[in-house]
Each structure stands twice: as structure tokens, then as C-alpha cells.
Amino acid sequence: MFYKKLSYCVLLFIFLFTCLSLFSISRLRFDYNFDHFFPKHDPELSFYLKYREKFGNDNDYLLLALSHPKSIFDPVFLKKVDSVTQIISRLRHVERVQSPTTLSSPIIEAFGVFEVPYLHVNEPERYQQDSSTIYQSPGLVGTFFSADARSVALVIQTSPNLTKLPSDTLLINLKGKLHLVGLNDYHIAGKAVAQSIFVDRMQYELALFMSISIVMVIIFLYFTFRTWWGVVMPLMVVLISICWSMGLMGLTGTNIDVMTMLLPTIMFVVGMSDSVHILTQYVTEVAEGKPKTQAIITTLKDVGLATFITAITTAIGFLTLLTADIGPIRNFGVYTGIAVVVAYLLSMTMLPAMMLLMPLPPRTAPKKEAFTWPMLLRRLLLFVFKYRTRILVATTGIILASIYCISLIRMDTTLLDDLSDNDPVKLDFKYFEQNFAGVRPFELYLKAAPGHTLYDLPVLREVEEIEHYLTTQYGLKFIISPLTVVKTLNRAINGGSAESFQLPQTEAQWRKVQAKLKLFRKRPELNSLVSANQTEGRLSGKMGDIGSARATQLTDQFREFMRKQTNSTLLLTHVTGSSLLLDKNNDTLTRDLMEGLLLDILFIGAIVGLMFRSFKMIVITLLPNILPIVLIGAFMGITAINLKVSTSIIFTIALGIAIDDTIHFISKLKLELMSGKPLYYAVKRTYLTTGKAVIITSCILMAGFCTLIFSTFEGTFYVGLLISLTLLFAVLSDLLLLPILVVYFFRPKNKVPSKQPQKQIQVQ
Incomplete structure (x- = not known):
């Protein structure tokens, strides 16, 4: 009776908190502002913001x-x-x-x-x-x-x-x-x-992917548990965790952007893992004849630690995105990480409360499942041990080949990289590249040295040399600057002839142009070119969207040209602009997220080390999960998928999710070893009991992420494709490689390792 009253209290609290979250969700807005993707703490951003205020x-x-x-x-x-x-x-x-x-x-x-x-x-x-x-x-x-x-x-x-x-x-x-x-x-x-266009499509795709994810999850849950409560309870846990996390977004005034749009879809698949493991164990305990309360308590004891650790490692995978200096990436990492923790808390409170109030699951279905799943997993384990040497050799060869393929990855992005090549918006932008100057802006800050103005002839000659380089070497197809004003004036003085659109050739001609400059000072287009005191100005241009890699190379060459050719006693310059910041973003973000991946690995290693007090076990646990990351890098290199904002976040997310199955495996292994079982037999028992949940959760995760490949955003498409492949590689690695690594290299402390021959593993 006490447990039932406690269950009602828990569910009432969750209901009230969910109502408050729904109210906060009503305050959410969709937003896509390019400025939000600028690196927040970069000195270049501070310079650009001041430049933008002036011009x-x-x-x-x-x-x-x-x-x-x-x-x-x-x-x-x-x-x-x-x-x-x-x-x-x-x-x-x-x-x-x-x-x-x-x-x-x-x-x-x-x-x-x-x-x-x-x-x-x-x-x-x-x-x-x-x-x-x-x-x-x-x-x-x-x-x-x-x-x-x-x-x-x-x-x-x-x-x-x-x-x-x-x-x-x-x-x-x-x-x-x-x-x-x-x-x-x-x-x-x-x-x-x-x-x-981006905001409209975000709204549409958010609704689409949530709908598809719900349908996919319902199908998998039904075929797994064959009961209505086996579908409803995990679904309620995930829906409420999404509701709470998005309610927090509304409460803190965070808008939904192209990154946080992925949160509901990701949570539908990621947040389902703990519930599936708990329900699978619960069904097993009930099938063995235990009373409901005892089955729930035993389930929480057996999988509680493992689900806690997997929730922490998955949340860490998202929270390491805080190493990025871009607002949308950081928001996505924070709120998704919080949602993962919320899903765990609900799995450990709301799910047991509902199980206690629901009728017992039918025992016929679990017995049938118990007959088929162990048979399948037993055959797979025998295959693994029979060909263990070949598996290790093949794994080594794959790693070496993958390292070479990773070297083929390029870091590159364009202004509309998230849109497919046949998207109408992107086709319009390409139209301007093919028929006009293009849409990629170029900005150069100009400052006359002390004692000079931008309209001094020697300074203008420096600007002319810069414009010549930008036109012939950099690729600008349109340029406007203080030099344009002077050339226009010279042409106006000389009757409008095209041949006079140049700097004055003689001092007398120059003085004549200077005398007429005041006639042009009030023209509105000059206000955005030259400051009132004529000491600061801008050189603005347009070009095709050549990509961040090529643009960065050209900008570095241009800076070298400026360093060698520009007379700093006459003119000072600084390359700036939104395109430069987005280009720089790609390099810094990739570096930051690789640091986040390393941090993720260190955290996971520390958690495993605390569990087993063994450095070998850290290596054994990490290797099957680093291998899928290496394979995805190789896949990107082979298929020419560039490393950019949308694809660089995949590695930290995938590692945090993929490690979950390994954590469940080694947690169960630890329990088996602590009960006194020999190593080989403990591995077999672990494989047979956790294998079903590992395969089911991996299938749910892969199916959920696969829905993202239908996105019209290229970045979202690659998130779905690459994380799905990572999870596929991860489950294969856990099923084929992890048992071999454990029996080859792990030796439990204070235990004599089992020397049973392979045929002893075949105990029915």
C-alpha cells in the first residue's frame, strides 16, 4: 500500500510540473539568425561589431x-x-x-x-x-x-x-x-x-520528424514487448522529458534554431534506451515468477547503476559541445544533455510508479522471447569465439585503412551549405553567381595613417593597388571604396567619358577633383564608405561562394600581400565581415569539438576506471567505441563529406550514445563476476542477458536517427546518416569485439581466471 501511495504522489508531481512546462513551451519562438553562429569570444567578432556600427x-x-x-x-x-x-x-x-x-x-x-x-x-x-x-x-x-x-x-x-x-x-x-x-x-x-525559408522549414521538419519518430518507436516497442503498456510507458517517459527540457528553453528565453530543432527527435530515440533496459529486465524477472514489487526492486538494483552511468556518459557527450564558441551549438548541447538526465530520472521514478500500478505483463510472450533470443545470441557468441583471431586481425586491418581514409577529410563549408544543390533558394543564389557578381560579401577596413586622409592621393594609390590584387588574384567581381568615389568624380569632371574612370594623372587634375569632393559628401552612398573625418572607410565587394577552405587560403595570401606591399605609413587595413567570421568558425569549431571529443573520452575512461579499478578495462571499454568513430571518419573521407559545423558535432554525440551498450555490458559483467562466476561463464551470461536489450535499443536508435535523412537541411541529413552508421558500427563492435577483448586481456582482481575450453561455453 505504501508503494502505491508513493507512486500516486510521484505521478501527481510529474503531472503538475508537466503542465508548467507546457505553459513555458508556448513562449518558444523559431529563429535563424546568421549572427548567432559567429564565435562569441573571438576578437574578430568584436572588431566586426564596431565596424558594423560605423559602416x-x-x-x-x-x-x-x-x-x-x-x-x-x-x-x-x-x-x-x-x-x-x-x-x-x-x-x-x-x-x-x-x-x-x-x-x-x-x-x-x-x-x-x-x-x-x-x-x-x-x-x-x-x-x-x-x-x-x-x-x-x-x-x-x-x-x-x-x-x-x-x-x-x-x-x-x-x-x-x-x-x-x-x-x-x-x-x-x-x-x-x-x-x-x-x-x-x-x-x-x-x-x-x-x-x-530556414525558419519555415524548421517548423515543418520539427513536426514531421517528431511524428515519424513516434510511429517508429511505437512499432519497435510493440514488437519488443507485445503489450500496450510496453508502448505507452516508455513513450510517456520520453514525451515528458522532451516537454520539461523544452519548457526550460522557453523559461530561459532560448529560441528554437536549426540545432535545437533536433532535440525532440534525438530524445525520442536516445531517451528510450533506459526505459527499454528497465522494462526488458522487469519482464525477465516477472517471467521467473517473482512478485511485482520484488521484480521492480530487483530490476532497479540490477540495471540502476548501468542506466545511471549511461545517462551520465550520454549527457557528457552532449555537454562537451560547450567547448564550442557558437551559441546554437552550446544551447543544443546544454538542453539535450539536460533532457537526457531528465529522461533517466523519469525512468527511475515515473516508470517504476507506472509499473507498480499496471497489471503484470503476460508470461507467455516473455517465455517465447526467452526461447528465441538466447538461442540467437548463443550462436552468435560461439561464432565470435570460434573466429576470434580472425576478428582481431580484421579489426586491426580496418583501423589501419581507416586512418589513411581519415586523412582525406576536408574542412570546408559554404554560406548555404545546409541546403541541397537543387533547392530553389540555393538555385537563386547560384543564379546571381552565374550572371552577376555573386552573393558572398567581402569587407576590408581602411584607416589612413596619422597625418593623412583616405582622399589623399598617395593613400588612394595604395587602395588602387589593393583593388587590383583583389580583382585579379582574389576573385572579387564587384568593388566599391573611397577610390570608386574619386574615380567617379574624375569621370564627372571630364564629361562622363569611360576612359576618365581612373585616378587623376597629374597634380593639377588632382586638385581639381579635391575641390569638387564637397559636392559628393552629402550623397547617401558615401555615408557607408567613408567616415565624416575621412580617416576611416571600407572597401566592400562581392564574389561567388567559393567555400571556407578556398576563401581562407585566399585571405591568408591577401594578408601576406598586404604585409609586403602596403605602406603602413600611409594606410592601415583589416579584413573583416560576416563571411570571414563564418569561415573562421569552421576551423575553430572543429578544433573545439575535437577537444570536446577528447574530454568525453577522458570522462568515460574515468567512470569505467572507478567501476573496475583497472586500466586494462578502460582500454577494453573505449576501444569498441572509438572504433566506430574512426570508421565514420573513414566513411567521410571516402565519400568526400566535408568536416563543418553540422558534421563536426557528430563525433561527440555519437560517442556519448554508442558507449551506452558497452556500459550495460560491463556493468552486468561486474555483477556476474562479483557473484563468483568464472570469467568465461560471466561473459556468456552477460552476453545472453544484455544482448537482447543492446540490439533492441540500437535498432530503435538507428531507426530514429534514420528519419533525419529525409530532412531538406544537408546538415540534419548528415547528422541522421552518420550517427545511424556510428550506432550500427558500435553494436557490431560490442557484439563481435568486446567479448574477445574481455577474455583476452581482462583479469579480475582476487579471482582465478577460468581456463575452460571453448566447448564449455556451450552449456545449454
């Missing part, structure tokens, strides 16, 4: 390409472009629009400044001359006009740091105006597009 964000813009099947120099088409330009400029969250129909070339004469449009939209008879002027003017082709004259591009400057809702509003209004005007062949790229 604005380098990705607060939208690119809009409008296409014509034949030629853009069509009166109807250009009038539509001009009309939509005027409409877009009046939309909310739009600060400025640069359009081919509003571009003009300034001409400075004695009476003042005249703006001569490049395109005379309402004068079709001048289109041929306009075309000639445009395609001879530097800076226009590839920026506003495609080389094949079939597309034009508009640059829409948006309000700073738009969040999801205003981004959606702007895009809906923009697309609506395009359809209203009749411009249906268009391409849009920019941060607002990526943010809107």
Missing part, C-alpha cells in the same frame, strides 16, 4: 534579378522594371533601392552637377546608345546588368537586422508587387530570404 551591416540587403527571354532593352520590360523600382522603394523595411533604371552618371560643369541616366526608359530610340554606354562603363556589367543582356539586378537595402516576421512581410509584399506589375521571371537572394 552598417554587410548583409542587410536583398538582390532582385529580373529576366527577359530575349533582351533587357525592351521598352515594355524596362517600364515594368522602373515601375516596380518605385513601388519597392516605398515598401516598409526598405531604406534604399539601386536599380538599372535609376542609375545615373554625374557630369560636373561650370553651372553645377548634372545626372545623366544610363537608361532612358521612356526613349526607346536611345536604347542602342544606352546599351553601348552601359557595357563600356566599368562597374555596371555583373552588378546591375548581366553579361548576356538578359537580366538586370536591383540592390534593395533593408532595415538593419530584420527578424523573421518583418522579413516575411517584406518578401510577401515584394513578390506581390512583382506579380502585380507582371514580372514573373525573377530571382531573389539575401539574408531575409534565407532566414524566412
Whole structure:
């Protein structure tokens, strides 16, 4: 009676806490902000934030390409472009629009400044001359006009740091105006597009994967226990643990992003492990005829320590993600680690309470299972010991081959790496790479040395040399800087001729340009190029998304060029920008997470060492679980899967999950040895009793993670694929390699190891 009252109290407390968690979950929001993936404590981030305050964000813009099947120099088409330009400029969250129909070339004469449009939209008879002027003017082709004259591009400057809702509003209004005007062949790229699409897909995939995971888990649980309570009880444990952890996210104001979106799906499979081991042992105890209360107590004694250790090791695997310096990665590690601990606590409290209140499981099913599972596992164990030498030799060869394959892994990522190559959003971005300058921003901070300004001729010549290198060697297809302003002025003074778009050649010409600079100081585009005192400025450019590996190499070469060629007594520079930070992220994150993996290994080794007081047992336990990590690294090298943000987290997560089965094995082995059984017989008993739970939980885990391969996010796809493969390798390693390592190398203290021949293991 006491136990029943205690069970009701436990369930009532859990129910009340779950209600509070559901209230907190209602406060959760979806978010995808590129800034959150910047390294928080990197000095480069501090520099960029100060730079952004002075000159604005380098990705607060939208690119809009409008296409014509034949030629853009069509009166109807250009009038539509001009009309939509005027409409877009009046939309909310739009600060400025640069359009081919509003571009003009300034001409400075004695009476003042005249703006001569490049395109005379309402004068079709001048289109041929306009075309000639445009395609001879530097800076226009590839920026506003495609080389094949079939597309034009508009640059829409948006309000700073738009969040999801205003981004959606702007895009809906923009697309609506395009359809209203009749411009249906268009391409849009920019941060607002990526943010809107990512958040929408996160919401859809969160619901999809949770649904698939629930169905998969129900199927596996039913075929395992053949009872309704064997399905409902583990499912309730996992659902409530997810509810509590996400409620904590809502309470702390943490949003759901592309990383924490994985938490429910991962918990559906990871959190199920402890419940399955407990229920499997409980069914076995009941099948042996023990009363319900005694069966529950015995079950908790037998598997309690093992489930505690597996929960701790799995949580450590996620918590080691705290070594990363990226907010979404850290949040994912923290909240998933907490969810694992919560699932364990519920498995040890809520699950026994429900078992006590539920009717006894039928004994016929367990007897049938007991007949088939031991027979299967006995044959497998005999196979392992019969071919143990061959297994060890094959394992050694696989490790050596894997080490070579790991050397083939490349560290590389692109701006839209999470999207598949045929994704419409990614295709739009590629359109701008193929027809215009591209979407990858480049930023260079310029600072005149003391006693100089950025408009001094010697300083501008330094900038000109830098621009020449960036165009010819680095690969920038579009550049704007203080030098652009001066070249434009020189052209304006000389009647707008394309040949005059250069620095003045003589001192007299230079003084003439200097005298006209004040005419341009109030132009809005100059505010984001040069500071008011003319000592600080920016060089901004665009290029194709070449990937972080190539970009890092080019940036290192550019810095070396600057160190050797730039006169620091005239000009100081610093490469910065969001792209640089994302590139740097890849290198630092990979290093941090490899450190986290090492930390994970050390923690697990310490736990095993405390259990067995044996260094050999630490090696025996870790080797079957490091082997799957090595195999996954080899798989990545062979299949050319790059090491990046999404794939580098896999190793620490996989190790923390894969070690669980090994912990259950050695915990049971310890109990068998403590009861006085010889080593060989203890291994056999351990193999037969834990093998079923090991295989079932591994199948549930693999099936659950396999659901992620249907994601439209490439990173989520690889998380599902690679962790599923890791778990497959891990269960094979535990079943085939671990028993051999134990009997070959482990010698229990104060015990005489069994010298039974192999045939003695075949006791029925």
C-alpha cells in the first residue's frame, strides 16, 4: 500500500510540473539568425561589431534579378522594371533601392552637377546608345546588368537586422508587387530570404520528424514487448522529458534554431534506451515468477547503476559541445544533455510508479522471447569465439585503412551549405553567381595613417593597388571604396567619358577633383564608405561562394600581400565581415569539438576506471567505441563529406550514445563476476542477458536517427546518416569485439581466471 501511495504522489508531481512546462513551451519562438553562429569570444567578432556600427551591416540587403527571354532593352520590360523600382522603394523595411533604371552618371560643369541616366526608359530610340554606354562603363556589367543582356539586378537595402516576421512581410509584399506589375521571371537572394525559408522549414521538419519518430518507436516497442503498456510507458517517459527540457528553453528565453530543432527527435530515440533496459529486465524477472514489487526492486538494483552511468556518459557527450564558441551549438548541447538526465530520472521514478500500478505483463510472450533470443545470441557468441583471431586481425586491418581514409577529410563549408544543390533558394543564389557578381560579401577596413586622409592621393594609390590584387588574384567581381568615389568624380569632371574612370594623372587634375569632393559628401552612398573625418572607410565587394577552405587560403595570401606591399605609413587595413567570421568558425569549431571529443573520452575512461579499478578495462571499454568513430571518419573521407559545423558535432554525440551498450555490458559483467562466476561463464551470461536489450535499443536508435535523412537541411541529413552508421558500427563492435577483448586481456582482481575450453561455453 505504501508503494502505491508513493507512486500516486510521484505521478501527481510529474503531472503538475508537466503542465508548467507546457505553459513555458508556448513562449518558444523559431529563429535563424546568421549572427548567432559567429564565435562569441573571438576578437574578430568584436572588431566586426564596431565596424558594423560605423559602416552598417554587410548583409542587410536583398538582390532582385529580373529576366527577359530575349533582351533587357525592351521598352515594355524596362517600364515594368522602373515601375516596380518605385513601388519597392516605398515598401516598409526598405531604406534604399539601386536599380538599372535609376542609375545615373554625374557630369560636373561650370553651372553645377548634372545626372545623366544610363537608361532612358521612356526613349526607346536611345536604347542602342544606352546599351553601348552601359557595357563600356566599368562597374555596371555583373552588378546591375548581366553579361548576356538578359537580366538586370536591383540592390534593395533593408532595415538593419530584420527578424523573421518583418522579413516575411517584406518578401510577401515584394513578390506581390512583382506579380502585380507582371514580372514573373525573377530571382531573389539575401539574408531575409534565407532566414524566412530556414525558419519555415524548421517548423515543418520539427513536426514531421517528431511524428515519424513516434510511429517508429511505437512499432519497435510493440514488437519488443507485445503489450500496450510496453508502448505507452516508455513513450510517456520520453514525451515528458522532451516537454520539461523544452519548457526550460522557453523559461530561459532560448529560441528554437536549426540545432535545437533536433532535440525532440534525438530524445525520442536516445531517451528510450533506459526505459527499454528497465522494462526488458522487469519482464525477465516477472517471467521467473517473482512478485511485482520484488521484480521492480530487483530490476532497479540490477540495471540502476548501468542506466545511471549511461545517462551520465550520454549527457557528457552532449555537454562537451560547450567547448564550442557558437551559441546554437552550446544551447543544443546544454538542453539535450539536460533532457537526457531528465529522461533517466523519469525512468527511475515515473516508470517504476507506472509499473507498480499496471497489471503484470503476460508470461507467455516473455517465455517465447526467452526461447528465441538466447538461442540467437548463443550462436552468435560461439561464432565470435570460434573466429576470434580472425576478428582481431580484421579489426586491426580496418583501423589501419581507416586512418589513411581519415586523412582525406576536408574542412570546408559554404554560406548555404545546409541546403541541397537543387533547392530553389540555393538555385537563386547560384543564379546571381552565374550572371552577376555573386552573393558572398567581402569587407576590408581602411584607416589612413596619422597625418593623412583616405582622399589623399598617395593613400588612394595604395587602395588602387589593393583593388587590383583583389580583382585579379582574389576573385572579387564587384568593388566599391573611397577610390570608386574619386574615380567617379574624375569621370564627372571630364564629361562622363569611360576612359576618365581612373585616378587623376597629374597634380593639377588632382586638385581639381579635391575641390569638387564637397559636392559628393552629402550623397547617401558615401555615408557607408567613408567616415565624416575621412580617416576611416571600407572597401566592400562581392564574389561567388567559393567555400571556407578556398576563401581562407585566399585571405591568408591577401594578408601576406598586404604585409609586403602596403605602406603602413600611409594606410592601415583589416579584413573583416560576416563571411570571414563564418569561415573562421569552421576551423575553430572543429578544433573545439575535437577537444570536446577528447574530454568525453577522458570522462568515460574515468567512470569505467572507478567501476573496475583497472586500466586494462578502460582500454577494453573505449576501444569498441572509438572504433566506430574512426570508421565514420573513414566513411567521410571516402565519400568526400566535408568536416563543418553540422558534421563536426557528430563525433561527440555519437560517442556519448554508442558507449551506452558497452556500459550495460560491463556493468552486468561486474555483477556476474562479483557473484563468483568464472570469467568465461560471466561473459556468456552477460552476453545472453544484455544482448537482447543492446540490439533492441540500437535498432530503435538507428531507426530514429534514420528519419533525419529525409530532412531538406544537408546538415540534419548528415547528422541522421552518420550517427545511424556510428550506432550500427558500435553494436557490431560490442557484439563481435568486446567479448574477445574481455577474455583476452581482462583479469579480475582476487579471482582465478577460468581456463575452460571453448566447448564449455556451450552449456545449454
